[in-house]
Structure formats: structure tokens, C-alpha cells
Amino acid sequence: MPTTAPVRPPLRLGDLEVATPVVLAPMAGVTNAAFRQLCAEQGAGLYVCEMITSRGIVEGDPVSLRMLSFAEAESVRSVQLYGIDPVYIGNAVRILCEQYGVGHVDLNFGCPVPKVTRKGGGAALPWKATLLGEILTEAVRAARPYGVPVTMKTRKGIDDDHLTYLDAGRIAQEAGCAAIALHGRTAAQHYSGRADWESIATLKQAVDIPVLGNGDIWEAADALAMVEQTGADGVVVGRGCLGRPWLFRDLAAAFAGDTRTVMPTLGEVAGWMRRHAELLAADMGEGRGCIEFRKHIAWYLKGFRAGGQMRHALATISALADLDALLADLDHDEPYPEAELGKPRGRQGSPKRVALPDGWLASREVARIDPAAEDATSGG
Template identity: 75%
Template sequence: MSAAPGPTSGLTLGPLHVPTPVVLAPMAGITNAAYRRLCAEQGAGLYVCEMITSRGLVEGDQHTRDMLVFDELETVRSVQLYGTDPVYVGKAAEILCAEYGVAHIDLNFGCPVPKVTRKGGGGALPWKRGLLGEILEHAVWAASRYDVPVTMKTRKGIDEEHLTYLDAGRIAQESGCAAIALHGRTVAQAYSGQADWDAIGELAASVDIPVLGNGDIWEAADAVRMVERTGAAGVVVGRGCLGRPWLFRDLAAAFAGEQVATLPTLGEVRDMMRRHAELLCQHMGEERGCKEFRKHVSWYLKGFAAGGHMRRSLGLVGTLADLDGLLADLDPDEPFPVAELGTPRGRQGSPRDRVVLPEGWLDDSDGSGCAVEEDLHSGG
């Protein structure tokens, strides 16, 4: 890989300084306290909790509260908040600061899931410029009382005919946001196709606040290349770290100006799998922790020669003892499948012919005072 253009000074978000300009993207059912701890053990960065809903938090939804769990070594608590009502978002931001001691709040305006966009939330909301500004202003005002920076994440727009990212950047800056992250895809693209890094560069050139680039970062070299090409202040990494927490080790090294690419043997991957399962069990109990671990098996073993029977057995594991017995049968000397480097991981899917939106959503691009229905429950 090519070396970074010299060591970076990290990422500054208001009073918060992140030594390595790397943010773990919140992923439902993935970025729980155990996974955040696992990734943080590999390298410095900002590790964001799974997305929670502002309404769920304000109204005391137990599931939402249960998601706000932090590891004992998680000194910088970062939470992504979803909301469509400015008052609810402001109240939720205050609760996060006052009751949970968070150091950073990120607002989600990029989710492409139909059940979210059909209510005008996620990646659909920035079309309503006035509403977007109201939400950001309420959040920033509430968090500023605790000296907590607020950032936002968005996409290019609803589709290529309804782009919003440049307006979103301007509104984020005017509202007092500490940074804006751009996933270089539209809502219509979901996770398909290629991310548009040129759009990230265009946004970075149009605002004075830091811009973080997101999309198609599969290796540390991709992150360096994105920053060099776009002028972004840092990167947001999502699917690229699935089954590869050591990617954050490579990212930290790359942004320190070092050339490195970790190629763990299957034995080293096995040890990482065991550590992941152990942390899940510590936070959730053994039964639930093992169930949560199952979804990660195929990502960890992607490209390795482990057979179908082994994969199926690992996908049904119920105790740490059972896991240990299965992991012992893996060949510890099998080399890393280098053909997997630089390839997409996780969901991809196909572009959508039509984004599901509320009736008449595109007729008005202001939306000030707009009433948008918000889900009570957090998570995917």
C-alpha cells in the first residue's frame, strides 16, 4: 500500500480530540459494547454505539435504554441518535449528556431502510432543509450546555435527481455541528455500486467544518487514498471491518505514515473470534452472547477453507466450551486468503427503482415545522 502523506494530527470535534481520524460506523446489531471494545483494542479511533431513537429514549423505552451499555474501558462514549422531531431530539441529546455521560453525539440522516424513509426519516429527511436545520439546532443547543460536540451523517441525496448533500453541509455548519460525514451513495443506491468519492471532495471544499468520508473503505490503503483525493478530515468505516477488527490496527498505522497490512493466519483469526465471543458473553451473558456471535462467523471465515459442516456448527454454537471445541479443529497455520483483500463485505444488494417516501414528500423542500412520525423502538 502507499504510505500516508505523513502522520496526521488526528481529528478534532469541538473539545474532543481523536488521535486517529477514524470513526466506526454504527451498525445495528453489530456495534454493541463488546464489538466496540474489540475494535478499540486494535487501534485508536472513535467507536460509535448502535443507533438509538430519540423518542424511545425520551419516553423511557426499555429496549432503547438497554442498548445504551458501555464497556468499563470505554472512556469516550459516542452515540448515534435518530430523530425526526426537533423537540424530541433536543431532549434526547440532553438525556445522553446528563444521564449517560456521552462525549459525542452523531445524528443519523443517512439510513436507506424503507421502513425509515417511508416516514420521512433517515436519508429522506435532508430533503426538508428547514426541518433538518431545526433538528440540528435543537441538538446542538442541548449538547452545548455540556460541551459535547454534535455531528451528522448523511448520503448524497434521495437519488441522483434529488441531491441534498451540499445543502446539508451548509446547514450543518450554520447549525453549529462539529463535523459532517458523507456516505458517497444515494438512498436509492443503498449499499450497491460504487461510492462517489468526488462528492465527498466537493462537500469538503464547500464547508469549513471537518468532512468525514464514508463508503468503499475495505483496506487501510483505501482510507489514505480517500483522504488524499477528497481532502476529507477523516474516514468512517462500516462494512469493511466486519470479521476484521484488526483493520483498525492497520488504519492507525496508515495514518501514522506507516506501511502495513495485517494478514492474520487462521490461528490468529481464531483467537480474535474467541475474544469477540468472550466479550459478548461478558456483556450479555453466555447464552445470548453466543447467539449474537453466530452472525459474525461467516465474516471471520470469509475466504478460508473451513468446510460447510464447520461453518454450520459454529453458526449454532451455544456455549463458550462448545466454541472452544470447534475452534480447536481449525488449521492454525492456514494463511490469510489474500484474494479477499479489497473486496466488498457485508450487504450489497441492488439499487432501488424507487425510494419509498411519504406521500407528497418531494413537493416541499423546506419542511419547517413539519410533523414526521418517529419510531419508538431503537435498533435495526
Template identity: 75%
Template sequence: MPALPTSLTLGSLTVETPVVLAPMAGITNAAYRRLCAEQGAGLYVCEMITSRGLVERDETTLNMLVFDDLEKVRSVQLYGTDPVYVGKAAEILCAEYGVAHIDLNFGCPVPKVTRKGGGGALPWKRGLLAEILTAAVGAATPYDVPVTMKTRKGIDEDHVTYLDAGRIAEDSGCAAIALHGRTVAQSYSGEADWSAIANLVDHVSIPVLGNGDIWEAGDAVRMVSETGAAGVVVGRGCLGRPWLFRDLAAAFAPSGPSAPVLPSLGEVRDVMRRHAELLSEHMGEERGCKEFRKHVSWYLKGFRAGGTLRHSLALVDSLASLERLLDELDPSEPFPVSELGHPRGRQGSPRTKVALPEGWLDDVDGAGAHVQEDSNETTGG
């Protein structure tokens, strides 16, 4: 097996561990990024924001663009379909927010986004993709901020885009490209095609990051070994499991990989408490506790905690009530090994037809095109 990478270089930025936290709407806020960073090294990307929303100073967008005081390396993912907006947004991020890394989302499979030609549908228009990437890189270069992009294999198996997207990313000056090994039509269903990641590695000279079906640290090691990827992007695998980044740091350590240590329910309880505290620090206690509720089922998945307790935790409205409920958990209960290696979060079913603008597939250029973009669109890839 070839030697594993122990760090990741993105232009002027060096990441201590070749691991990136994928932006997830409503999940990867400043509190969660801080929580993951406390577990292990990596690059932790802010929730995705829209270029237009940032340029127009949309309140919802600006409220998402928040960083923890200890977040020294600020990373943001932009969603954009208009080169002018993307360029202006990239400049704002560099000049006003001091970001160290900008990622562009061309992987979202959500119908309301692809129906307008955005997300995973946009790379079909090679000319438009090049214009957007060139605008972003041009705006970020004076600040020495690397720009990367994330995409999928294509719209479906008959309309594959990732190899052209990789070439365009490289030609546009991107520092790296991340590939989710599924098509838009697959959404989050089925299995990710890691062979596509390997093909992209052979096709471009910039670093390729692999994404899809990384549920355990061993999956990340296997992906890098099989594909030659420079690192991995982790999304759903860390839901309710921020300690996955501890395991990943150990897996890619210069001293060689070490076996992960499974947390007891007592240790999981401590992480839950810390998560809620961080959310409360950033959002206020009432809102922070409400935000925490969505994480309860992920944290307790596979544990024996009863339905009544789970229900109460999912309605928690204060840190004091959370503390009382957490005390009811059995701290000695071992981690449920039956949950290891299985998908977490949304999966869904493949789509028979991807929602696209009328005539979208008629040509592959799109140079000079303008795709409709809402000012506060929220997506994921």
C-alpha cells in the same frame, strides 16, 4: 500527496486516529466496540438509538445504550425526526450517560424509514433539518459535547441534498459532517462517489468525514488523499475484521503509514474467541454465543474451513463448545489475499423508486413539520 491527518478534532473532542466506527444495528454493541478498540485507536460509536425511545425510556432502546467499563469516550448516534425529541434525547445523553460525542443519522436508506420521511429522506426538508440540528446542538453545548451528522448524497441523482445539508450543519453549529458517497436509491449497491466528498470539503469549513467503500487501510488513505476529508467512517469493511482498526492506526500514524500485517487463521481464531468472550461478559454466555453466530461467516470468509465446521460454529451455544470447534481450525493457514479489497456485508440492488411520504418532494422546507418516528426504530446509514 498531501500530508495525511494523524488525529481528528471534533469540537472539544480529539480522536487519536482520524477513524470512526460507523454504528451498525446488531453489530456495534459494547462488546464489539471494545474488541475494535483493543486493535487500534479511533472513535467507536454505539449502535444507533431513537430519540423518542430514549425520551420515553423504551426498554429496548435503553438496553442498547450500554457501554464497556473501559469505554472512556462514549459516542452515540441518534435517530430522530422531531426537534423536541432530539433536543431532549441529546440532553439525556449528556446529563445522564456522560457521552462525549453525539452523531445524528440522516443517511438510513431502509424503506420503512424513508417512507416516513426519516433517514436519508429527511435532508430534503431543509427547514426541518435545521430545526433538528439546532435543537441537538443547543442541548449539547452546555455540556461541551460536540454534535455531528451523517448523511448521503441525496435521495437519488435528481434530488441531491448533501451540499445544502453541509451548509445547514455548519450554520447549526455542528462540529463535523460525515458523507456516505451513495444516494438513498443506491442503498449499498454500486460504488461510492468520492468526488461528492471532495465537493463537500470545498463547500464547508467544518471537518468532513468520508464514508463508503473503505475495505482496506489503503482505501482510507486514498480517500483522504483524493478528497481532503479530515477522516474516515468505516462500516461494513470491518465485519469479521476488527483488526482493520490496527491497520488504520498504522496507516495514519504520525511516523508515517506502514504496511498492514495479514493475520493467520490462528490469529483470527484468537480474535473470534475474544469476541465471544466479550459478548458473554456483557450479555451472559447463552445470549452472547447466540449473538456471536452472525459473525462466523464474516470471520471465516475465504478460509478453507469446511461446511460442517462452519455450520456447527454458526450454531454455537456455549464458550466451551466454541473452544472445541475453534481447535479444529488450522492455525497456520494464511489469510486469503483474494478477499482483500472486496465488499463485505450487505450490498443489494439499487432501487428504481425510493419510498417516501406522499408529496414529500413538493417542497424543500418542512419547517415545523412532524415526521412519524417509532420509539424503537433501528436503522443504519
């Protein structure tokens, strides 16, 4: 098989240039400063912080503001923002730019979680076209004096009978957004089934701003295939990097024209595990950092022969010394389980009817959305 591919150009978002056209998708409880740094150490890209609500920022919610933590190495501070009110969105963007030095803002309209959509938020909101335009316009207006690009992420629509992505692309372009990212699933699909890459190609043909593709990128080869098949300007990677920060190394190489892949041994994976825990400890303190790291154990060891006793011990560590002792007992020469390549990681779920406010689908317009729709649940 050939080991070279065309070198892909950088991703341009306004005046911001991303050398490798790869974006880390925000994932709640995962893409904190430590994980972003770990991934960024593998290769260039845009590494986006966990999603934060506009109300949380404007009202000074301590939990929300603590999420605005960035590693020293993050040359571009990228934040995903979610909100349902144009005024709050505009104020939040100004705060991010003025007080936190944020260099990129992404607006999330892809969450399919019922407690969000039943109030009209998340992936349900793009159905209300005028409100979507008002939100995007206000975000762009607020960011413009600082030269900060605003992008948006969305899904195909609510379900196959209520698609919104083409309208959303047009609205984003008219509002002045620097790009739009499309997850090739409807809200009804959640994370089940296969992503519809054809919808990404259709959107690319419909707008002039850059289009980023999201969905079912498990290996670097998937990213190259998506770009080739859809014409997308870059990719957004979420679940595929869980327990696999080296995926960004492979992505950087692939977009630079080198498609050779060298799978890590368990010993090399153990090295990334130690580095991840170390970064968490430096950011949060050793005790809390070790507890936070526990959730990642199953992802790192997926497919390896490490037994239940070892997995349980790793999942209960409370100090880096404990982690070191356990990692030393792993078979460092064990090869990577190739049967896991190309397989879905993380949540999948099953298709389900989308919970919506009464009468939501009767009109594309809305005067007001329940403030409870601005929930900090992340997804897309």
C-alpha cells in the same frame, strides 16, 4: 511499493480530539459494547454505539436504554441518535449528556430503508431543509452546556436528481455541528455500486467544519486513498470491519505513516473470534453472548477453507467451551485468503426507487413528519 505515508493529524470535534481520524459506523446488531471494545483494542479511533431513537430515550423504552451499554475502557461514550422532532432530539441529547455521560452525539440522516423513508425519515429528511436545521440546532443547543460535540451523517441525497448533501453541509455548519460525515451514495443506491468519493471532495470545499468520508473503505489503503483524493479530515468505516476487527490496527498504523500490512493467519483470526465471544459473554451472559456471536461466524471465516460442517457447528454454539473445541480444530497455519482483500462485505443490495410520502419532492419545507418515521432501523 513504499511502506510509509504522511502522518495524518488527529481529528478534532470541538474540544474532543480523536488521535486516529477513524470512526466506527454504527451497525444495528453489530456495534454493541463488546464489538466496540474488540475494535478499540486494535487501535485508537472513535467507536460509536448502535443507533438509538430520540423517542426511545425520552420515553424510557427499555430496549433503547439497554443499548446504552458501554465498556469500561470507552473513555469517550459516543452515541448515534436518530429523530425527526427537534423537541425530542433536544430532550434526548440532554438525557444522554446528564444521565449517561455521553461525550459525543452523532445524528443519523442516512438510512435508506423503505419503511423509514416512506414516512419522510432517514435519508429522505434532509430534503426538508428547514426541519433539518431545526433538529441540528436544537441538538447543538442541548449539548453545548456539557461541552459535547454534535456531528451529523448523511448521504448525497434521495437520488441523483434530488441531491441534498451540500445544503446539509451548510445547514450543519450554521447550526454549530462539529463535523459532517458523508456516505458517497444516494438513498436510491442503498449499498450498491461504488461510492462517489468526488462528492466528499466537493463537500470538503464547500464547508469549513471537518468532513468525514464514508463508503467503500475495505482496507487501510482505501482510507488513505480517500483522504488523499478528497481532502477529508477522517473516515467512517462500516461494513469493511465485519469479521475483521484488525482493520482498525491497520488503519491506526496507516494514519501514523506505516502502510505495511501483515495479514493474519486463521489461527490469529480464531483468537479474535474467541475474544469477541468472550466479550459478548461478559456483557450478556454466556448463553446469550454465544448466540449473539453466531451471526459473525460467516464474516470471520469468509474466504477460508473451513468446510460447511465446521461452519454449521460454529454457527450453533451455545457455550464458550464448545467454541474453544471447534476453534482448536481449525488449521491455524492457513494464510489469510488474499482474494478477499478489497472486496465488499455485508449487505449490498441493488438500486431501487426511494419510497417517499406523497408529494414529498414538491417542496423543501414540511410542517410535520409522521412519528412512525422514527424507526430504530439503522443504516447510512
